[in-house]
């Protein structure tokens with residue numbers, strides 16, 4: 001599979017970006033490209049009217065060309081990060097030639113400092129992405145709590161879970177291919 005990976009955290013030492021890197025490592029049979037969101041501006045209708053920002057069209061193009069999208073989200077105040085929601089808002093506005101998220105196979109993972117392991121953030125994301133027409137891979141869920149411990153030396157259980165999630169994504173991508 002050709003997968004685009006995005007992290008909802010911009011910081012260099014982000015545990016969520018580290019989680020994406022782990023997904024890329026476990027899915028080394030696939031091609032996972034991590035696209036940073038640092039250059040995506042805050043959504044502004046005036047900016048949009050002046051022409052889609054190049055960073056947005058670059059991201060849209062990569063997602064359109066990919067079989068699937070993997071999103072690693074932090075949990076901020078019981079929801080996803082503003083950075084991620086902002087990027088999704090831009091992606092929902094780029095419809096030339098089609099909305100990049102429409103019908104896309106999407107899997108979520110996330111890691112937080114608290115005990116939720118980003119379950120609240122992922123629930124909110126799933127709601128938005130499902131309404132945008134994404135084909136959400138919901139089983140298994142990759143929720144990593146207490147990241148300051150869990151992400152230092154990721155457990156075999158987590159690696160196994162990610163392997164199963166990638167297999168579920170591949171199954172879905174193959175179904176899409178078979179349906180034409």
Ligand SMILES: Cc1cc2nc3c(=O)[nH]c(=O)nc-3n(C[C@H](O)[C@H](O)[C@H](O)COP(=O)(O)O)c2cc1C
Nearest residue numbers: 009014015016017074075076077078112113114115
């Ligand atoms: C604004 C803000 C809100 C946060 N809210 C939560 C929260 O609701 N639940 C939680 O478990 N952790 C929360 N945290 C801690 C994050 O889970 C933790 O900083 C995490 O490592 C951020 O992801 P990153 O390492 O990818 O940057 C919050 C952090 C920030 C900065």
